[in-house]
Amino acid sequence: MEAQNVIAAQLRSREEIFTAGHRACQGCAEALAVRLIHETLGRDTIVACATGCMEVISSPYPETSWKIPWIHVAFENTSAVASGIESGLKTLMRKGRMPRRAINVVAMAGDGGTADIGFQALSGAIERGHRMIVVCYDNEAYMNTGVQRSATTPLGASTTTAPAGKVSIGQTTWKKNMPAIVAAHGIPYVATASPSYPVDLVKKVKKAAAAQGPAYLHVYSACPTGWQMAPELALEIGRIAVKTGAFPLYEVENGRYRITVPTPKLLPLRQYLEPQGRFRHLLAKEREETVAAAERRLADEYRRLERRAADADGA
């Protein structure tokens, strides 16, 4: 990890695209992820952004944090807007009305804009094969509207619409597996990534940009405000998420799985839960079995990932 910090400093030589002065909360790991991704993609990029935290904090008229062309239309249609941008550029270049050049088309949304309300537009756009990069910044709840549960909220997390209480553990459902669902569309590149592993993240952004078709990045985006956590833990929690199997880092390149940050021995899940207020109620004695069951399921899922990666190696 320390070695990664040293290499991460070298990434800083790139031009800032998502600039300072935006209104993200202290310790917002999502803003860091946006910054790293756009430093990597550079100026020849057009972004369609969904309604949500990143839209609100970066574009209060007359201010903008964006040094590249950027558009916000609505919440659920970002992938559709991006598909139109890609088709527009393609036809204008073909007809000689603009010079041919490689332009990255990016659709960015939170977990709500990707896994819930934006799911249909996403599925349609990637099924149609538009050459674009879809980035889901997953902070595991509707943070912009005040921490309501989404389909990617993890089991047992307390949110304002699935609060923990005397008779409830909070979220009663398992995190929707968006990378697997997207991978099932058979697109060239799918990866999970995290700003806590910047070198890994940057490599994946480059692969996504090079893909000859739709690419999908599912980015862990720690939210100290919504997770009731100290802001200075935002990067550290991302590392614990990987080491406990709560958010494994892997990629699916043309159907072949590869774990990019291998974690042969997962740490106890409690280490992930303890720093976060959203899981505080799970630390009580009577919730031990809930935690143990979640830990078993995470371990099972990690072993399944390992088997898929081994299959890809053997193939």
Add this chain to the structure above:
Amino acid sequence: MPKRLGMEATVAVAEAARLAEVDVVAAYPITPQTHIVEHIAEMVADGHMDAEYIPVESEHSAISACMGASVVGARTFTSTSSQGLALMHEILFITASLRLPVVMAVANRALSGPLNIWNDHSDVMAERDVGWIQVFAENGQEALDLTLWAFRVGEDKRVALPVMVNFDGFILSHVVEAVEIPDLDVARRFLPPFEPIHRLDVDKPVTMGPVGVPDIYTESRKAQLDRLVEAYGPAVEAWGEFGRIFGRTHLPIEPYRADDAEILMVMMGGLAESAMPVVDRRRENGEKVGLIRIKLWRPFPFDDFRRAIAGAKALAVVDRAISYGGPMGPVASEIKAALYAHAHRPLVTEFVAGLGGRDVPFDDFERMIDETAAALRGGKPPAPRIVGLRE
């Protein structure tokens, strides 16, 4: 030389998209619109149209993809009806506020429920206030003309707004009639290439669709209102140019035997052609009955309308939709509002006709005229009425 061919009105609209040399079409199938985009897809597949056809997974994505294409500078077209238009509702406002000149043909159809695929205007009346320029075609030729015109007006830098071309589902969309198809080089003289004011350009980056805080939201709404109202001038100007190039005239309010008429029927869309023989019969009897058709619905041509009704004693307004629990017919209620502050206020009788494909036979128009004449004699209009209702 322009060709005069027998074709379905939907095909005429698709031909207009070809003549406009549209760059991107994004559409989703829905009856009765579908023949338009099928014909476009066929022309693209056969190489007669150099466009990207995006077969989206919903109308919501259709209009969203059109916005994406338009915002990089591509000329963009879509088409829908009924539930599809309702599904677009949210995004229609944003298309207008981002000033993107997307052109959409709407084959008007009733809204559910119950499910009904036939014609009325309930779909478009629910989208009255989305900020688009809206026109109504009467026949296949007008559907073609107005679609071609829509690109020129919408893309005019003084306007920069989306345009909706309405034409009645089935009773017009599926009618085969003689339509004159202009030559491509003549169409090009009418319609210059699309040059947006702003576009998403990596060499000149801009941020579009920002958060509008209370400090600027009101001003942004006023600016949008002004652009739509002021679109009247360029709209009429483009019709003038259309007349010079193609020899067919278009007016915001189209009169039919309206001179000196004491009773004027008022309607929109293809139903007007069904009412014309009734007007003819009344004229043969020496009765002063005429008809006006509102072609330009948004921006509403208040001055043209007041001039058109200046000599009338009564207006019989035929609506094709219901404002539930409100003043019954949306067109009649707007007309009455437009007359309120006007010195000359004819009596207004209100009818709702042809809901969900219900036929409106000549006899119904006759009764509407008779009831209006009776109201004129009595000095008091009857309550608004649904025509053709089975008791």
